[in-house]
Amino acid sequence: MKFTKITHPLSRRAFLRGVGVTMALPWLESVPVWGDDKSKTASSEPPVRFACLFSGNGYHSKEWWAKGEGKNMELGKVLEPLLPVREKLLFLRGLYNQEALIGGIHSCQTGNLLTGAHLAPAGEIKSGVSCDQVLAERLKNQTKVPSLVLGCEPSIAAIHKNYSMIYSSHISWSSPTTPTPLELYPALAFDRLFRDEVGRADKSVLDAVTEDTRGLRNAVSKSDQRRLDEYLSSVREVEQRIEQAGKAGRLQGWRPTLAKPDVPRPADGIPQDIDQHMRLMCDILVLAFRTDTTRVCTLKLNNDHSSLRFPNLKVDYMIHHLLSHTDGADWLKVNQFFTQQLAYIATKLDQVQEGDRTLLDNSMILMMSSMMTGNHNNDQLPVVMVGRGGGQIKTGRTLDYQGKPNRKMCSLYLSLLDKAGVHLDSFGDSKERLAEI
Template identity: 25%
Template sequence: MANLNLNHWRISRRTALRGLGATIALPLLDCMGALPAPTTPKRSVFLYIPNGVNTLSWQIEKAGRDFAFSTPLKSLERHRSDVTPISGLHHPMVLGKHHNCDKVWLTGANVPGDGGAFRNTVSADQLMVEVQGVSTRFPSLELAIEGHSLAWSKDGIQIPAERNSQQIFNQLFGVEKESKETLRRRLSRRGSILDLVANDAKRVAHKLGSQDRTKLDEYLTAVRQVETRTQRADEWLNIPKPTLAGGDASRLSQRLDMKKVADYHRLFFDLMVMALRTDSTRVISCMICSESNGGAIPDIGISQTRHGLSHHNGDPEQLRRLTQTDTFLVEQLSYFLDELKAHKEANGQPLLDTTQVLWGSGMAYGHSHGNANLPTLLAGGRALGYQHGQHLDFNLPKLGQYNVADANAHYRVCSRPVDGDARLSNLLLTMLQRADVKADRFQDSVRPLQELLA
């Protein structure tokens, strides 16, 4: 607070309470803008795992269509025609920096090497919201089984994630306990509070130092987001939430916890599928585990956190367990693809065909924090123009062949990019364009990945 002149300006208790009321009392308000005409859905789901993988057992060693899935990926064999494993991608501005990889996975922003505070940039999912989110009750869903949100606004502010499965169900399908008139009065009252907060902020902004202005700007960004959602929420009060069959409602609203990790993960995936099936949203991001202290899987006898396992120091048993957790997480992805494929839309097309799914991590391996050759899987989206069934490898044209038997040599591949132009932002740009976002570049992208397209 060194830049704040305490002798000339103090925030009054009344002003602080106004701000407190706006940021704490306001619930998530669901929709943005007047209801437009229905559009053809182009859906996107982003799924993040922390701390990389056991890259020695993960790496697919042959490019093209005649490849064999590695041990952790074998459950994807049944989805071969709908999935593309990708090798060699990286975020250039994150190389050599082991902190904040999760926070910039969908942004590609520069981060400080010491893990200190930084200002992020907009995440790819939120650019999709501007196009696909205008047609749905929820512009996007930010979820986290463990951890935090992957989504960041245009002002670089993190959008909060929901971690409670019952809250997610109620948000999507729950019956409002109050009448529409009561809800409208509440929305109007909140709008008035937001106006007061904005006016107070404008009045004092010029009296603040640079650091405090930055903090105030972050706060006002959050206020503006709530204000926009408040303005739009009234329109959706006249539109009933989807009604689920009794069996679906009971299954999706059940109370589970991490004592049964597989069931808990699949409950989140089931909620995502139902949100997409009912066109409640077309953009979802979900952190699967926390980078710092999550990821234990007692179902398969793994009590260690994923972060702990990633610091294996070459111990064979630790590596075996890490591969076991990699396998488990890919199996949950395979289940998600099963469910997306099983549901047919009105035109007979599988839901998976209109849904592009990105699964991956911002780190290749954790024990010495390599963040090139990121583990990356793209699935679905056949109706969006994708052609799957290949291993897209940006390393082999320059590398020639992999040698995972030499661990140190392969770790070097996962520490420094083989191809400097093989950027994760290229893939994110491709996904943006498939979702009808008018963009020629994203962050430090070089080109869209035409290799993925039919």
């Protein structure tokens, strides 16, 4: 199809289309409407995006801290990768989930991280609807994909301390009894964003929309043409990297008896290398937000009680869970590797200009764990956020809620949902906002 010249505000979301493929447009000044057919007034204001990154088993006991403000903010060694974006960072101390203190470890501490709900014990599965899915439900008519739920480690099916390990493996919940399925495969996550018929995966997404792209270039401003070129280049780069994923042959964990596989490598598999896997998922998150294909994403970097290994860091003698109990130099390396993923996402988002702000300014990216350290203490949780929620959040600050009557995680979620345009009387176990956010 041909993309007709834009002479008036669009009354619908704008897409590039090809055979079996739909790509949402990035923010363009020549396309004045964001939203769906229900929009009554044209607005060129970019939307607010929300994401949550999770890493299990907490962080180094002495190196998760921040102090000061703005460009003078100091960060503990765990958070040092975030120094370049510290002026767009919010460090939150003292928040916690009351229901996560009821008993057990790992599963009981993780399953309600984004819900604040009471968890059912004895192998039963029951939590609550998570804040990301509440937001996704309210915004589902405004984007192609309501939410993207990504993971870098498969779910665990077992019982630990009287609680299902399903809780340890999921932070996003579509209903109280249904954890949102994780997408572990970068190629399939990519397909979900851009393809209408996954079976056509032998053809490049960009090749499929070439004709529509040509028509669009003739209809937008010079600056929008540059934005479009940058966006299409980033899509091509991720496509090429997905094709190369796993070909280097660096294995982790258990070493097989064969140096090379004796059967053809399966297509569209999970990359062998955890650093490559995480980086691809980070790129897909950025692409999803950049294209407005979704405005809601969770990225579970690992499980609580994780079995990941880290040969990329020269730390391959111990799995993540056991390493978390050591609190030594190798544990710090692993912690920094996880916060590097947030720093990478933040930097990429901050390079994309959307009107007077950047894509990072128009986002709220949380990173947290279900316990403060590997010793299972969760009377307060490690929480950091980058992004300004569409200019609504003052960043470059540390906020300390220790000793305050309102320090519930769900109070934070109520505040962030407000910034995304979803206003609730209550969520989880809270009816209050965090006034400072």
